[in-house]
Amino acid sequence: MSTAPASLSVSTLEKLESARRAAAEVGRLSTAQKNEILAAMALEINRHRDQILAANAADLAASDLSTSSRDRLLLTPARLTALVEALDAVRALPDPVGQVLAEWTRPNGLRIRKVRVPLGVVGIIYESRPNVTVDAVALCLKSGNAVVLRGGREAIATNEALVRILVGTPGVPGGAVELLDSRSRESASELMRARGLVDVLVPRGGASLINHVVEEATVPVIETGAGNCHVYVDKAANLDVADRIVINAKTQRPSVCNAAEKLLVHQDIAREYVPRIVEKLLAAKVELLGDEQTRSLAPGQNVGVAGEPDWHTEYLDLRMAIAVVPTLDAAIAHINHYSTRHSDAIVTTDEARAQRFLNQVDSAAVYWNASTRFTDGGEFGLGAEMGISNQKLHCRGPFSLPELTSTKFQIFGTGQIRN
């Protein structure tokens, strides 16, 4: 386990070995020590606001990003304040390390205790949002882990400034936070293959990053991922509730993974509901595509043809595809076939039908009469989030401190041997 891969560059290897050594020390910090460090980090960020904003301005000046990407990279004074608040929020969360999850005694007298322990070294590959840098450092530190960051190259000056400040905070063990060179494409690949040095890797970003990690990684990965999310309006829906939820799930922030991309309507209410929701979505500037039945029910309205690829696609934009389904089971089958298993909702007043949907739709978050937009660590009450897991192993959905730990069995004997 401790043998380093041969293929690492000297620079990456040094940083990963430094994180590896630091991990044991971070893991032994008491809750009080970790909270003191987080409070001090908040002070340091506040003390260096101008320096951070200047670095961010340099990144923005050097980049030729699209408007939405620039917005993700941009730090404003208000956003800096939010960064500091995130440090405070993580400080307020309970420390998962050392928590005893179960304890029992065997007939031979062996006492077995299952306790939470840090993962060790957590790697994260992400894009250009500077808040991810601070959230990841805060969450990994509080959960007793060293962290290796590999951010986007557009955010390089911002991340260097943030990491310099965080690492320089009194009490932070040397090596607890390492920033890999985001100018080098190799550094991401190296992180993916650093078995024995990195315990877990969290990729946060678009489908191409995730796919690259899944293909390349030999270290264990918590996949995050795309959200091709559905709202299904049942025949027993309150249509006013349906309107609110469909409009909110589609339009409140269309560029994020928990925004709805697809609308399914039960055929018994389709004659009434399809023209009504089409009008409202078009009024909200949503471009619409529909199956044959949807288009025939909204004949004078501007609804394009939805092709097979549409049902698979996460638009991340003000666009939505609509289908009419004959039954609840057909809605469930459609979602389980096309969904990315992120977040899917049913609107209905019928509890039995809702429960069937909640049980049978195989997604990380399934909603009854609520917007899919709530799939988020903060909205779930988890504090800051490390990501939203789109896999079934280890954790699923938004994850935070407890999911940044592993467990260990501690066994207390009095000389027991096996027969």
Next chain:
Amino acid sequence: MSTAPASLSVSTLEKLESARRAAAEVGRLSTAQKNEILAAMALEINRHRDQILAANAADLAASDLSTSSRDRLLLTPARLTALVEALDAVRALPDPVGQVLAEWTRPNGLRIRKVRVPLGVVGIIYESRPNVTVDAVALCLKSGNAVVLRGGREAIATNEALVRILVGTPGVPGGAVELLDSRSRESASELMRARGLVDVLVPRGGASLINHVVEEATVPVIETGAGNCHVYVDKAANLDVADRIVINAKTQRPSVCNAAEKLLVHQDIAREYVPRIVEKLLAAKVELLGDEQTRSLAPGQNVGVAGEPDWHTEYLDLRMAIAVVPTLDAAIAHINHYSTRHSDAIVTTDEARAQRFLNQVDSAAVYWNASTRFTDGGEFGLGAEMGISNQKLHCRGPFSLPELTSTKFQIFGTGQIRN
């Protein structure tokens, strides 16, 4: 997620798609239905004992395995009885599916429930032990999963007979148990890369299999692995207890992963303890290697030179390497450097020193005054085990039913939307 990889052979693809379809059905079986099936499977195995033993005899006749490998493949009437008992043991375990792990209400009235759900399709690649076939089927069925088996080619007739009987048991959904062709080397690689069709893959076997899976797999993996296990005899040890534990951990069954491979002795007791334990281990036919200090303390005895590779090696044999360490911290550092993080033990009467060892040794199972040989699902009281995880993600150490599940968030609203 549901798009099948292009590179699968028709035969593998059909079986995996069949398992995928079956998964939803298996996941909906009630606890009573699953227990009935497990009881019926036990009856069916008993009814077909002759057929199974004949198939096993054919496998043995066709193979040119080593003695120990033949022993792993061999089914005797007593071992068949043990297979049936494993089915009964799994039937008696609590059903994890549907268990509510947490439930809370947010300030906006959203009620969030975290429930256990099946993983879906579980793949397992293993070697020639026929009991793994039955254990895996029983555990996956009880946890609501479809299972795809890829056993060793030496056990092909035995596995085909067992699976035919298990699949033919009344009540088993079609596709719930699929056996891939173990004549084809490709079938294992295909299973590793069947993203969207297989939710989790469990490789069980030697280091070369595990490494191959880690390199090739694109589906999430629960790694099992080698055990380079240590017993550390502290200066505050009761030496009689130490003798019992060292001899048991090394000799009771040397070919398994939780057998001890290394002995560390605190230097304050080394002058007394090294010659004493060397004599006992040699009497138990253990071949010994030692560091310089060990060899100088047992001058007339047959202790070879332990080289650097020895400290890394899992012998799986009646062989052991011994080192003298100056301090408890040196013992912990040695173990954290060389161990495969499986099972490591301290022998001491000093509780504070024991607790330091239990906290700081970074292994799945850490023992105070007990043999490492207890790292086993049965010995831990977990019922049958699916494997012993050697990674930190998802689960660590012996794992059974709860670890064959994932979770899902079910969110109950009354029309909530996000602001």
